[in-house]
Amino acid sequence: ATPMATMVGSTISAKNGVLYKGADILEKARGIDVVVFDKTGTLTHGEMRLTDVIPVGEAIEGDSGSTVADGGVVQEETIVDEEFVLSVAASAESGSEHPLAQAIVEGAKERDLRLDEPTEFENVPGHGIRATIPQGEVLVGNRKLMRDNGIDPTPVEHTMERLERDGKTAMLVALDGELLGVVANADTVRESAKETVAELHRRGYEVMMLTGDNERTGRAIGEQLGILEANVHAEVLPEDKADEIDAIQADGSRAIMVGDGVNDAPALTTAHVGVAIGSGTDVAIESGDITLMRDDPIDVIKAMRIADATISKVR
Numbered sequence: 001a002t003p004m005a006t007m008v009g010s011t012i013s014a015k016n017g018v019l020y021k022g023a024d025i026l027e028k029a030r031g032i033d034v035v036v037f038d039k040t041g042t043l044t045h046g047e048m049r050l051t052d053v054i055p056v057g058e059a060i061e062g063d064s065g066s067t068v069a070d071g072g073v074v075q076e077e078t079i080v081d082e083e084f085v086l087s088v089a090a091s092a093e094s095g096s097e098h099p100l101a102q103a104i105v106e107g108a109k110e111r112d113l114r115l116d117e118p119t120e121f122e123n124v125p126g127h128g129i130r131a132t133i134p135q136g137e138v139l140v141g142n143r144k145l146m147r148d149n150g151i152d153p154t155p156v157e158h159t160m161e162r163l164e165r166d167g168k169t170a171m172l173v174a175l176d177g178e179l180l181g182v183v184a185n186a187d188t189v190r191e192s193a194k195e196t197v198a199e200l201h202r203r204g205y206e207v208m209m210l211t212g213d214n215e216r217t218g219r220a221i222g223e224q225l226g227i228l229e230a231n232v233h234a235e236v237l238p239e240d241k242a243d244e245i246d247a248i249q250a251d252g253s254r255a256i257m258v259g260d261g262v263n264d265a266p267a268l269t270t271a272h273v274g275v276a277i278g279s280g281t282d283v284a285i286e287s288g289d290i291t292l293m294r295d296d297p298i299d300v301i302k303a304m305r306i307a308d309a310t311i312s313k314v315r
């Protein structure tokens with residue numbers, strides 16, 4: 001691009017809250033075919049709230065209650081009620097920075113539950129966490145995390161599915177190899193997300209969504225936003241997001257990827273154009289070509305329009 005194009009582009013964009021990293025970006029942001037959005041923190045606010053805590057006894061249909069052996073002393077049994085499930089999950093999650101974890105910890109604090117710091121803690125990226133707390137070894141995460149640790153999640157499948165159909169992220173909680181219950185968090189979609197998808201469709205772009213969240217939750221959110229079911233790619237591991245972009249671009253299409261998280265950074269780099277949400281992580285902003293200062297996904301349309309208008313005006 002000419003210096004003139006750069007000047008015009010950056011003047012217009014500063015006023016509109018769209019920041020381009022360099023002159024060449026204005027040119028790159030033309031002729032896009034596919035707009036790919038990350039879900040959490042991009043199409044949604046990324047502000048999770050704890051919505052459900054369901055002890056295993058209630059999560060299994062027809063079962064009325066449940067107990068767990070306390071510290072190996074079989075005579076002293078702990079009643080697995082909501083408070084117990086939540087305090088175990090929140091104590092374990094207090095070692096994590098993940099938004100899902102923070103919502104669980106906040107939910108426990110709002111209920112005035114006493115939490116313990118884990119003595120050992122491990123992140124299992126894309127699946128959950130493992131922590132040691134005074135009550136024992138805790139796992140909080142998805143079905144895969146449970147299965148990988150020899151725990152069968154099927155007894156609570158019905159409950160998980162009900163929560164996921166509502167677009168919630170349901171997580172399993174286990175203590176010392178036994179299922180304790182299910183907790184769920186909900187996020188809210190950004191006000192303009194639906195309009196953004198509709199407007200992109202009107203303009204002839206293909207719209208896709210990538211998420212590490214499970215299939216059913218992803219589909220529920222995709223449906224709320226008008227994204228085609230086939231274009232919702234769920235359960236994508238952090239390290240696989242860039243491969244998804246490569247696959248989308250394999251036929252020569254040009255993708256613009258919009259994301260906010262550390263997870264999204266490689267995909268932002270791989271896409272023809274990477275767009276970071278302004279309030280997103282520093283890594284995402286560093287990896288992107290464009291930053292949306294107002295955190296509003298609709299500005300991705302503006303970003304492409306400015307690029308189109310700027311170049312054609314100068315030529």
Ligand code: ADP
Binds near residue numbers: 128
């Ligand atoms: P996203 O792309 O939505 O940020 P992640 O890749 O971080 O998702 O996580 C994918 C899934 O792994 C989550 O939907 C959740 O089921 C599980 N998970 C990840 N981190 C945690 C955590 N700290 N606690 C519980 N579950 C988690």
Ligand code: MG
Binds near residue numbers: 039040
């Ligand atoms: Mg995100």
